[in-house]
């Protein structure tokens with residue numbers, strides 16, 4: 591967990607589950623296998639405390655969400671390094687080092703660890719971004735819960751190409767007030783229907799062979815988001831020799847069309863909660 595993360599679209603991250611069942615970015619047979627940062631880090635850290643000893647055997651870490659909920663409120667605090675987040679409550683990304691909705695993770699654990707802490711008095715001061723590549727299991731979990739996911743939480747999934755666009759369709763069936771999409775890294779063309787009905791779309795791509803496709807697809811998604819009035823957030827442009835920023839995160843170095851980092855007004859969810867309590 592990190593109270594302060596380098597990830598551009600949030601302030602903090604927390605991982606109640608480390609490791610996951612894999613996806614197109616980490617399955618050994620996939621041509622994109624090298625791009626899962628979580629797996630690379632797990633392989634590097636191996637048996638270190640706080641990591642799953644085998645990335646593909648997710649491990650549960652109860653108590654991390656409560657610690658994250660206790661982090662100070664950031665509402666109204668300027669972010670010197672991420673000015674696009676000014677005015678927001680603390681944005682906490684759940685699951686950047688695995689997938690909490692991996693098959694073996696019990697729903698009771700998710701309810702007690704994630705939902706109860708998001709809805710706690712301290713958790714309500716923040717806004718939570720729960721990302722999964724298993725929206726079908728998130729949908730089943732919300733059904734198990736018997737009510738919508740909390741309204742200070744965004745249900746999110748990843749679409750990396752047309753092959754995984756089904757995840758956005760499935761996300762639409764999750765009982766949640768907020769839904770968001772991460773198209774990162776873009777590996778191939780993505781149909782514009784994935785944007786429809788979303789509250790937020792994040793995009794980013796890598797350097798190398800996928801960069802041209804990434805660039806075209808990001809522009810295409812940005813236009814789709816504009817039509818649908820969905821806030822669009824460009825995370826990174828991939829590395830290019832002519833860029834000063836090695837990760838392509840300085841958007842002023844890329845096309846003007848992609849120099850955009852918009853966010854929804856997450857404060858409405860937390861302020862409403864404050865008013866109710």
Ligand code: SF4
Pocket residue numbers: 609610611612613614615616617626627628629686687688689723
């Ligand atoms: S679901 Fe996420 S953590 Fe798991 S392998 Fe894929 S990219 Fe890595």
